[in-house]
Amino acid sequence: MRNQFLSANNSEGGNADQSTNDSIDTSLLKDDLYKAVNGRWEKTAKIPADHSSTGGFMDLNDNIDKQLMSDLDELENKNVDSFEAPFSEMLKLYKLAQNFKKRDADGAEPLKPYLEKIEGISNFDDLNAQIVDWVKTGYPLPFGFFVEPDMKNTRVNALFANSASLFLPDRTYYENDNPAYKQLMPILTKTLSQLLILADYSSSEADEIVESAKKFDAAIAPHVKSAEESADYSKMYNPQKFSDFAKSSSHFDINKLASGLFDKVPDQIIVTEPKYFEALDDIANETTFQDMKNWMLVNTVYGAAGTLSEEFRQTGSTFSRALSGKKEATPQKKSAFYLATGTFGQTIGDYYGKKYFGPKAKADVEHMVRNMINVYKNRLQNNTWLGENTKKKAIVKLDKLELHVGYPDHIDQIEYKYHITPENQGGTLFENMSKIGEIGIADNFAKLGKPVDRTRWEMSASTVNAYYDPFKNLIVFPAAILQAPFYSLKQSSSQNYGGIGAVIAHEISHAFDNNGSLFDELGNLNNWWTKEDHEYFTKLADKMIKEFDGIPFAGSKVNGKLTVSENIADGGGLSCANEAAKNEQDFNLYDFFINWAKIWRMKATDQYKQLLLNIDVHAPAELRANVQVKNLDDFYSTFEVKPGDGMYLKPEDRVKIW
Structure with a gap:
């Protein structure tokens, strides 16, 4: 129930991509921003056989996976018990998962007692x-x-x-x-x-x-x-x-x-x-x-x-x-890596964050977040359709918004409870994972009636994503997303605002989307809106639904109701990032919009596109890039877009909520 931004490692945030296929087709800028920025890349991009997509998010994930697998392989050759738990246990699980010779020899035997138990019930x-x-x-x-x-x-x-x-x-x-x-x-x-x-x-x-x-x-x-x-x-x-x-x-x-x-x-x-x-x-x-x-x-x-x-x-x-x-x-080795690091998500995130995320980048991103919050506060104070009471409550919620950047201060305690029985002591991968599952169930049930740990991260720091938690009124930006093209100290401020700045403002916007707006500053489901204000907001949300609903894509159509929450967050995020970029002395809106389109670079199989259309609360990446910019007046002046151009949208049809 968290609003996620989706669906080469460098301690200061990565390097801007300057590949030859990255050139922009300026002839398309007025008709299709996404194709202008990403079309030449898309023509030569190849989807790996074990992937359903390639592009911005996936490429960053692949680079991180490759780096971390290399690191773990090197560390695995040492005495795993020389490392502190839970890191040592993660290495044991990684090793156990890679032993396909033993897994093949065991076959279905580890599973059979479970099946026999189910077979044994008659009524x-x-x-x-x-x-x-x-x-x-x-x-x-x-x-x-x-x-x-x-x-x-x-x-x-x-x-x-x-x-x-x-x-x-x-x-x-x-x-x-x-x-x-x-x-x-x-x-x-x-x-x-x-x-x-x-x-x-x-x-x-x-x-x-x-x-x-x-x-x-x-x-x-x-x-x-x-x-x-x-x-x-x-x-x-x-x-x-x-x-x-x-x-x-x-x-x-x-x-x-x-x-x-x-x-x-x-x-x-x-x-x-x-x-x-x-x-x-x-x-x-x-x-x-x-x-x-x-x-x-x-x-x-x-x-x-x-x-x-x-x-x-x-x-x-x-x-x-x-x-x-x-x-x-x-591939076998990568599947073992995913199993081990998926189980010890906070452990691998702690390792990644401390090794590959620098304090200079952390400070710079926190500066951007503060800028974005100030932009939001200014907009709320000058909002023309919110009543004063609702406006004051919204500002209180914004002031109470908590921020986590990089990686947590501590690893979740549950990962210290996972103890791996290695194969030389009779352990199998299935039995170890079953035991870990039991520990997870018991840990979750033990929390009933207890205070909520509001410091707990729900995402590994090595994950290329970000999220807003409406139950905690909290935004989280893991270290992994804080690299190019989203963010780099080597990119201009406008490029960074078109990337991570829009991500930051997207997550802030979730506090005021059709779902987030129902939760107060403490994360409680509590209607703090006046009836009139909420009715007006609903009309604006309906305009966002209409803007996306029925757009043809991948042989089907976009569901505007399914994607409305993320589209409201995209709209507010891009609009506020646009304003924040203009507050910097070196602002360049051309760079801002180009990098916004670049972060949505994605080439996917037809099957994956269809799957996302059915179940994903986010609009297709190409449409996230193209549709939202049409709502911003600065886009038209930056690229001289006029009636008749493919990217033109009549002023009365432009959706502006936050």
Whole structure:
């Protein structure tokens, strides 16, 4: 529930790219800014076989991965126990994950006890007898609990209930005879059957189990939210008395489950999808028990594939590759790196931040953030459509906005709890990852009723991204994104404002987008707007929806409602960065807009574009570059854009919110 900016390492922020394919086609600037800046690059750019895209964000990620893999390989040759935990444990996991000889020899054996446990249940009485351990161990159920800040009292952690995930990426795939379902479900069906065969089921057994699991998946689909519906945070907050919630199912012993997981059964639970739980008895009952059991088997095998043999790993990635258009699975070594650093995200982030992020860059970025906040405050003070009361509250929220730049002061304590059993002591990758999963579940449940750690980072410092957390009124800029083309001490201030400056202002804007505007300065869901002001804001948001909705892209169309939150943040971010750039003595708006277009450089497979159109709350990168600049008057004067030019938008159609 964080607003992320998406979806060569240098201690001072990287070097500006000066490749020969980076030249700008000035003849296109008035008609297609994105193509003018990125078209020549796109013609020669090649998408790596194990990727679904290449370009700005992905290139930076690849460079960081390459550097960190090289570092870990060098350190791995030393005595891993000479390093302090949790770094030493991360190196052990990296080594264990790379031993495909042992993984291949083990085959499905580490997984079989888990499958046997699922096979051993015959009815709900069997399941309820062990339901507490079932959840603690990480076995799937058609509903789940998780602990997060209470959306109306974000200083304390509360209990939430959520629905089951679907086999396909979104509910809309199952609706209206969607051709994507007909294309993708046969691929998934084959993938799942092959995985079951690898787990020593016969071909006929595997096919029967998968068809049964698909029936249960289809029963879930009508009752869960689509990506568009999930994009509205306020609709997630549906508190219920726990005693009433427990009546959602006459088959699962929900009271027993809660009393076994927590010190005491909580008085309240926040239900993210009430319609799903209203239908839970129809979804999971004695009649559908066998289908649910097979659904559990399929989910368990599918979830384990990446930690077993190479054949499991390759087979398990078949569907995701079809979904994204990747030609090949991630190489073995890189997959081991991703598994280890994904598990120890704060540990690798701490290492990356301390080694590759310099204090000079940190100070410069913090200076830019302060500039951007001042621009925002000035705009709020001079806003013509907000009433005084709403305006004052907005400024209070801005003044309370917290900032994290670079990397955290400390590694999350949970990563100190992960202890890897190496292969010479009988450890397997699957068993180690299963144990880590159990620790994660226990750690999350233990937070119920406890104060929220507002210093905790939700993203590794080695991640090329940024985010706004509405529950903490906090913006975070990891070290990894603070490099060219987003940011470099070698770039001009205008280039940096067109890159990281727009990212900074984008995240600030999330505090005042259609979701963020519902949370107060402490991160609580609390309507601080007057009725008149919110109605006017909704009209402006509707204009942003209309500006993007239905734009043709990749053989389909953009969903303006799905992407409205990020589009509002892009619009406010670019507009404020534009103003901040002009406040610098060396401002050059040509450089500003060119670098804005450059950061959105992306070449992707058709399949990946289609996937993002269906589930991503961000508009396609090309449109983020092109559409938002049309709303800024400075763009027209900078490039002399006139009526009749491709980039021209009539003044009355330009959307200006923040």
